[in-house]
Ligand SMILES: Nc1ncnc2c1ncn2[C@@H]1O[C@H](COP(=O)(O)OP(=O)(O)O)[C@@H](O)[C@H]1O
């Protein structure tokens with residue numbers, strides 16, 4: 499070894515393209531690190547919608563992101579849907595199903611199919627994808643624990659012609675009566691990532707079909723989650739001109755539901771977000787699950803992704 503200090507010659511220096519790439523990478527890491535620190539040990543409830551699931555590659559990308567969240571010290575809890583997949587199976591079995599305001603009217607034969615598709619098929623597909631991505635996933639439904647005690651959903655709607663309030667009968671559609679999060683606390687302190695199918699059980703042992711947004715929201719509130727992320731197949735909530743709304747107040751959301759800009763499956767989604775931020779969740783975000791690494795962009799960048807609905811106590 500010579501005593502002379504080493505100096506890099508021009509030919510040793512990385513070329514401009516490489517240096518630009520390094521600068522980009524460094525900028526990305528610099529942006530992400532404070533978010534990693536901020537969210538360490540916090541709980542994220544991620545609702546993975548049936549429309550967001552897409553193909554195998556999209557499922558693998560989602561699974562990778564979930565594993566990454568766990569690796570940086572966040573506790574992700576996945577709650578999944580599967581509406582389109584249930585629809586296909588019901589059709590194959592020639593069982594009719596209709597929707598009222600985004601919720602499936604579910605009779606006894608239909609609830610059996612719903613449980614089979616959600617807790618059987620889709621739950622295990624997601625568990626498999628997360629495990630293949632290097633994580634340790636465990637699949638459960640709201641019946642395990644039991645995590646979700648359900649009661650029959652009761653809803654009324656005013657008939658615009660007669661102005662009479664009508665009771666809507668959704669059959670075996672439930673709403674969470676209570677959530678007992680103790681089973682989820684076990685996963686929080688371990689490497690395991692829970693994947694939850696939105697099925698509930700009533701006090702008298704009946705199985706209930708719960709809208710996955712509603713189930714995820716109830717879990718997010720019970721866990722006092724820092725973030726409640728809903729992955730769907732649109733960039734977020736769109737205004738009447740089809741433009742993405744980045745942030746939305748509760749009043750704005752209610753006005754958009756009332757004037758029909760928010761309709762169909764987006765109604766329970768937004769209502770659930772409003773409920774969650776009123777009940778202990780810091781912020782809820784509706785985002786596109788088909789965007790590669792949308793979850794990471796939302797979590798680790800200042801600009802985020804999708805539509806953020808913030809609670810009064812968010813910081
Ligand atoms: N204002 C709106 N902005 C975005 N999407 C909307 C809006 N109103 C209704 N939608 C519909 O809501 C759908 C998302 O809800 P849903 O089909 O239940 O999704 P998921 O299966 O992911 O839960 C979108 O695909 C879109 O068709």
Ligand SMILES: CC(=O)N[C@@H](CCC(=O)OP(=O)(O)O)C(=O)O
Nearest residue numbers: 547548579580581601602709710
């Ligand atoms: C009562 C009700 O509508 N339950 C839903 C449950 C699945 C779900 O919510 O799936 P997505 O999130 O993919 O829409 C259904 O039967 O389709």
